[in-house]
Amino acid sequence: MVVKTIEKSVDLNAIDIDDDRYRISGASGIQSIVESIRNIGLINFPILEEKTSGSYRIVCGFKRVIACRRLSMPSIPCRVVNSGCSKIECLKLAVTDNTVTSMPGLLEEARAITKLRALCDHDDDLPRIAGTLGMNVNMPLAEKYGVLCRLPAQLQQLVEDDVLSxxxxxxxxxxxxxxxxxxxxxxxxxxxxxxxxxxxxxxxxxxxxxxxxxxxxxxxxxxxxxxxxxxxxxxxxxxxxxxxxxxxxxYPHISRFEASFSQNLKKMGLPQGVSLHAPRDFESPVYTFAVNFENIDELRQKADLLKKFSETNELIAILKREIEDT
Amino acid sequence: MKLKIRKVYIDRAVADYSETAEICTRIGGTVEYTGDIQSVFRRINAYKDPISAGKHLLLITRNRGDFIRTCPGTAQYTCCNYQILHIGSYCCMDCAYCILQAYFHPPLLTFFVNHNDMKNALENLFSSPGMYRVGTGEFTDSLIWEDIYPLAPGLIRKFAGRNNAVLELKTKTASVEHLLGLEHMSNTIMSWSLNTEMVIATQERGTASLDDRINAAAVCQADGYPVAFHFDPMIWYEGCEADYDQVVEALFRRVDPSGIVWISLGSFRFMPPLKEIMEKRFPRSSIVHGEFIRGLDGKMRYFKPLRIRLYQSIVDRIRRFAPDVTLYFCMEDDEVWGRVLGHTPADYGGLPKILDKSAIRHCKLA
Incomplete structure (x- = not known):
């Protein structure tokens, strides 16, 4: 369905910027829009819906309206949707406008999906309707988006700033x-x-x-x-x-045990080419000595060393696996 | 420990069983007959907390699988080769660490009533060569069902006088009066899972107190039953060693060590998915935050040196009171056995042999 609109000049004071029923975008980047409008003028007119009170609700162009206010413009040209336009049609306009005028971020997509879901008769309709607007969503993702929209501002900002996933x-x-x-x-x-x-x-x-x-x-x-x-x-x-x-x-006991293992290993002073590997998490009883060698003489030499190491107190302590109090 | 059933689902296939009729005379709650058990499962899974809901819903049905199964041990750790008699599943008590929360999908109190099949399975077992240790306490607590169907007395009589099988009834309850005076002929081992007062109070909702469990054991022992105890799962916390010492002391104040068939030891271990369930259902429990590593069987277990230390401490205390009692580990390796007990199962022919021998002696098998 094509939404019909009429163009008219609207007093900026008559636009209710606190009504965010159709708001998808965040608050970032407004200053650059202010500069753009100051230098070139308002190219894309915001789309509004007339409320029963006579004031207007923003469908598309929240940042543009705010920028125009900052520029102290008394009125701006807008497109006002036909009074028969449903909420979901208005929301679709908002989502489409947001997609074509900017690269929507995660939060914007989350807001779009969450608002769409609220207007769907059945949850099953959501993936299809979102699909027509270029958004792929399944219900588990829609659930997560719903939570994302309810996050406190601090957390939402950190997601927007890519600090948090x-x-x-x-x-x-x-x-x-x-x-x-x-x-x-x-x-x-x-x-x-x-x-x-x-x-x-x-x-x-x-x-x-x-x-x-x-x-x-x-x-x-x-x-x-x-x-x-x-x-x-x-x-x-x-x-x-x-x-x-x-x-x-x-992990106080594990940390101390690992430190003690490292200390004993260091004290053993294994030469280059000989290494002792503990079992993963010290669970298996099997330790591994790895020996690098290039010839029989070197192997014999290192085998002698291994015998020597096997008699050290450090190796005995390692194999005892006794745990110290924290 | 009484079952508090809000609704009973009766499988139409067992609607006219005498066992079903008997249960219906003993139980409250609304009754629904069903020919579609899967739909019951779906309804329970739709609950916000199916694990809690399943403790108040009872399904009466038939066991369509094997009544007798071998305990599912793993290759990396030593198993006792216990035979599980599958009488039903799940539990009305609510232990934070209980694996049954994650084991059944959905978890639902389920009681099997095709007892003729169970009796046939037992007869087959009794006539097979070999020695069998059979228990009902693997997928459920052995005694929680007694109020709705007194199964234990029948099983005790069934095992009485057998020369190649013993029954172990393992429980955290203390209601044993109805089992006293039965002709058990020592073939049934009454056993209790024991833990510290702290663990019982904070992690074992709805279970009998330590005193009540020990008293029940003493009463059974006085009635001639061989008894056994399971310190499993042992849980590590600051001061736990002293607390386990107290449990041991309390146990031997009331129970004669010469009548104990075995004491098993096992430390808290769990498949990783249980962690999330525990955190959700027991948010104040900190036992999931222990010093765990992933064991060779994929289960989370305490760091081995910690396990060894915990076992050494309790074994030392048990040995002071009961130097000759048969001690064994549930799912530990030879290193733990050697360091704590000074021998491996293989030194005595393997763990099943060790336990069989103790059962034969205490249960006076011919």
Missing amino acids: MKIAIDLFMLDRKTAHAIAGLFESLRPTASHQKELISSLRAISALRDIPVAELLTAAPLIGIITNDNLDRKRRIQLLRAALRKMR
Whole structure:
């Protein structure tokens, strides 16, 4: 169905910019539109819907209307949709306009899908209707988009700025507000990769549960605060130290055991070409000595060394697998 | 520990079984007859929390598979080769660590009533060569069904006097009065899963207290039953070793070690999908945040040196009270056996042999 509109000049004060029924775009990039309108004028007229109160609701062109207000224009040319245009037709206009005038980001797509879903008679209709507008969506994704739209502004902004993935943002939203806020702040300042974010959230939550200390308190106490706020270290180094500190807190026995293994290994002083490998997570009882050699003499020499190593206290300690108290 | 059933689904295939009729006289809740069990499963899966819902819904049906199955051990760790008598599935108690939450899709209290098939399966077993340790406590608790159908007395009588089979009834309940005075002939081992007061209070919702379990064991022992205990899953937390010591002391204050067929030890382990379920259903439980590694069988288990330390501590305490009791590990490797008990199962012919021998001695098999 082609939506019919009429062109008319509309008083800017009559446009309700707080009515975001059809709003898809965020708030970024308005200043460049202000400059464009100042220099060239308003090329694409916003599309409005007349409300029963006589004021107008924006269908397309939120940023343009705001830019015109900033330029103190009293009225602007607009296209007003026919009064018989349904909500879903207006929303389709908004989505299409957003797609053709800009490259929609994740949040914009999420808003478009969530608003479309609210106007569909049945959820089953959503993938088909979204498809006609160039968006591929299934219901699990639509659910996630719905959550994304309900996120607090801080988290939405971090998703928009590519600091957080949608999944991580949703995971944070599932936590209590203080915890989510504290972790989001940490990620905003350190900008770890998605996999590091996942690891950090998991570690912080586990330590918090084990020690019965809120995450926000953990992050503002030693040793973590000293790492997070150490301006002498670059971002990557701080992330590395933070991960190491969290691992020690999360797995105290394993960390000490690994450290003790490394110390013993170092004390053994294995020569180049001979290495000792622990089983994964020290679960299997089988350790492996790897020996590089080029000829029989070298092999014999290293075999003698292996015999010597097998009698060292360090190897005996390694194989004992005794655990120290934390 | 009583079943609190809100709705009973009766498989039309068992609608006229005498067992079904008996259950119906003992149980409340609305009844729905169904010819389509899958549709029941779909309805339960549609609940917001099917795992909790399934604890109040009962399906009465027939066991269409084998009544007797071998315990599904893994190659990497030593299994006891127990025979599972599959009487039903799921549980009305609610333990945070329970694997049954993730094992059944959906989890639903299910009781099998084709007891003639079960009896035939048992007769076949009794007439087969070999020694069999049979238990009903793998897919459910052995005694939760007694209020709706007194299955245990019949099984106890069925096993009485057999010379190649023992029955182990494993439970976290304490209602054993109806089992006293039966002609069990020592062929039934009454066994309890034990844990620290802290674990019982925080992780085992709806189970009998430690005192009640130990008292029930003492009562059964006085009635001539051989008894057994399972410290499984042992859970590591700050101070846990002292707490397990207290459990051991409490146990031996009431129970004579000479009448204990075996004590098993196992530490908390779980398939990774259980973690999410536990976090969702038991948000205040921190046991999923232990120092776990992925074991050789894919299950998460405590770091091995930690397991060894935990076992060494409890074995040391048990040995003080019961130097000769048969101790074994559920799903551990030779290294753990050697370091904690000083021998491997192979030193004594393998774990099944060790347990058979103890069963033969305590259950007085000919």
